[in-house]
Amino acid sequence: MATTTIKAAVARNTDAPLTVETLELDELKDNEVRVEMVSTGICHTDAIVRDGIYPTPLPAVLGHEGAGVVTSVGKTVKHVSVGDHVVLSAAYCGACKQCRAGRMAYCENLFAEDFGGRRRDGSTSLSCCGEPISSHFFGQSSFSTYANVVEESVVVIDKDVPLELMGPLGCGLQTGAGAVLNEIKPEAGSSLVVFGVGAVGSAAIMAAKVAGCTTVIAVDIHDSRLELALDIGATHVINSSSRDVAEEIKMMTDGEGVQYAIDTTAIPAVTKKAAETLGIRGVLVLVGAAAPGTEVLNRPGYSGDRFV
Numbered sequence: 001m002a003t004t005t006i007k008a009a010v011a012r013n014t015d016a017p018l019t020v021e022t023l024e025l026d027e028l029k030d031n032e033v034r035v036e037m038v039s040t041g042i043c044h045t046d047a048i049v050r051d052g053i054y055p056t057p058l059p060a061v062l063g064h065e066g067a068g069v070v071t072s073v074g075k076t077v078k079h080v081s082v083g084d085h086v087v088l089s090a091a092y093c094g095a096c097k098q099c100r101a102g103r104m105a106y107c108e109n110l111f112a113e114d115f116g117g118r119r120r121d122g123s124t125s126l127s128c129c130g131e132p133i134s135s136h137f138f139g140q141s142s143f144s145t146y147a148n149v150v151e152e153s154v155v156v157i158d159k160d161v162p163l164e165l166m167g168p169l170g171c172g173l174q175t176g177a178g179a180v181l182n183e184i185k186p187e188a189g190s191s192l193v194v195f196g197v198g199a200v201g202s203a204a205i206m207a208a209k210v211a212g213c214t215t216v217i218a219v220d221i222h223d224s225r226l227e228l229a230l231d232i233g234a235t236h237v238i239n240s241s242s243r244d245v246a247e248e249i250k251m252m253t254d255g256e257g258v259q260y261a262i263d264t265t266a267i268p269a270v271t272k273k274a275a276e277t278l279g280i281r282g283v284l285v286l287v288g289a290a291a292p293g294t295e296v297l298n299r300p301g302y303s304g305d306r307f308v
Contacts, residue, residue, distance in 0.1 A: 003027065008126070008144035010133060012059040014052040018143070023061070023133060025146055026125045030074040032148045035086060040142040041065030041167035041199075045289050049115065049137070053291045057117045060134030061126055064090065064114075066142025067166040070154075077151050084156045085163055089170040090114055091139025091153045104152075105178070114138045142167070168199055176203030176264065179285050180211060184260050188212030191253055195219045195240075195274050196264035197229045200287055204262050209233030213260075217252060219245055240273075249277045257282060266290035 004025045009018040028034055046062045048054055056062070066088035073080055080086065092099050096108035107113060117134025118124050125148045126133035126141070135141045139153030157166060176199070186192055192208045194201045197220045208216045209232070217236045218229035226237035238248050249258060257279030263271045266288025275284050275296075 004146060006145045008061045008133075008141070009063070010059050010128075011050040011062055014050065014058070016050075018050070018062075021128060023144075024127045025144075025148060026123075026127070028072055028074050028148050029119065030076040031151055032074045033070050033077055033080050033086075033151060033154055034072045034146060035066065035068040035088065035140075035149050035154070036071050036146055037066050037068040037142055037144060038163040039067050039165070039167045041170070041172060043171050043199075045171070046143075048289060048291070054115055054289070055111070056115045056137060057134050059128075059131075060117055060137060061141040061143050061147075062137050063141055063143030064088070064138030065167040065170045065172065066140050066147065066149075067163045067170070069163070071146070074151075080151060080154050080156060085159045085161070087155045087157055087166050087170050088140040088142055088147075088149055088153050089138070089155060089174065091136070091150050094152060138171075172199035173203040175287060176200040176205075176262075177207040179262055179287050180204050180207035183285055184262075184283060186211050186213050186260055189214050190260065191215035191217075191256075191258040191279075192260040192262070193217040193219060193249060193258045193274070193277055194229075194234075194262045194264065195270050196288070197225045197234075198264065200264040201262070202229065202232060204264070204287075205229055205233045215253065215258070217249060217258065240270075245273055246276045253279070256280075259283070261285070262287060264288050266294070268294060268296045271296045 006025045008023050010021050040063045049056045070084045091113040092104040092107035093109040098106040124132045125135040139150040141147050190213050192213045194204045197218045216234045218234040219238045219240050221241040236252050238245050261274040261284045263274045264287045
């Protein structure tokens with residue numbers, strides 16, 4: 001397969017807008033599939049990589065919530081066929097101890113696979129007039145018309161599902177729901193609070209309802225998000241810009257605090273506040289993408305909380 005000309009949104013400089021450019025997409029590798037993008041979500045992680053907080057080399061094509069149609073497959077691809085409708089998700093090495101145990105989200109080589117900007121052989125699939133452009137962001141680089149995507153990042157979906165809506169399943173929605181269903185695994189009748197109810201937090205709220213939590217509290221500073229949270233499973237909402245979250249949650253839980261808390265914001269002050277809402281043996285799950293080196297101090301003198 002010869003080099004193909006595509007359009008892509010390129011991050012060239014930190015804190016600068018993306019530029020739509022014509023790029024060259026190289027030949028498909030044996031372990032890749034070529035996907036024609038139908039849609040892609042935009043995640044906060046794309047923004048912080050563009051801004052240099054995470055180490056993907058610029059210039060780069062970002063995007064990691066792609067959805068599209070497979071137009072060709074590499075020689076060693078086993079589970080994807082031409083014409084398949086697919087959602088694209090994070091890449092993983094498949095060989096480390098975590099991957100072999102089925103915990104691909106904790107791949108020991110995650111940064112290289114998802115943020116390195118190169119294939120394992122050091123090549124990039126994208127270039128502009130001979131200039132290398134970082135590719136394979138989360139195995140895909142979906143801010144493009146076409147992408148060469150590693151098979152590990154590809155999930156085949158039914159063809160009657162609208163592809164234009166499926167992109168966020170690849171990151172935001174599965175992250176929020178997975179935090180609840182795969183990590184917390186709350187008991188029916190338990191209590192859970194979600195700080196930050198964007199896409200990730202909303203997915204966590206829906207998953208909490210599915211899991212049978214009977215007290216599901218949404219915390220945000222936007223009333224529109226809180227109204228939606230009530231529609232999708234929250235039993236209580238708190239606007240943290242005008243109310244004391246810890247005191248409100250004490251009243252909602254008869255002074256006990258919640259059993260589970262999820263922070264999707266990665267803001268240290270919010271994470272600390274989330275810990276303060278926990279009851280005895282409470283569990284706090286951190287989902288947001290904080291800058292490397294960020295520290296959060298737990299409430300003094302309390303050793304019962306477990307951080308995941």
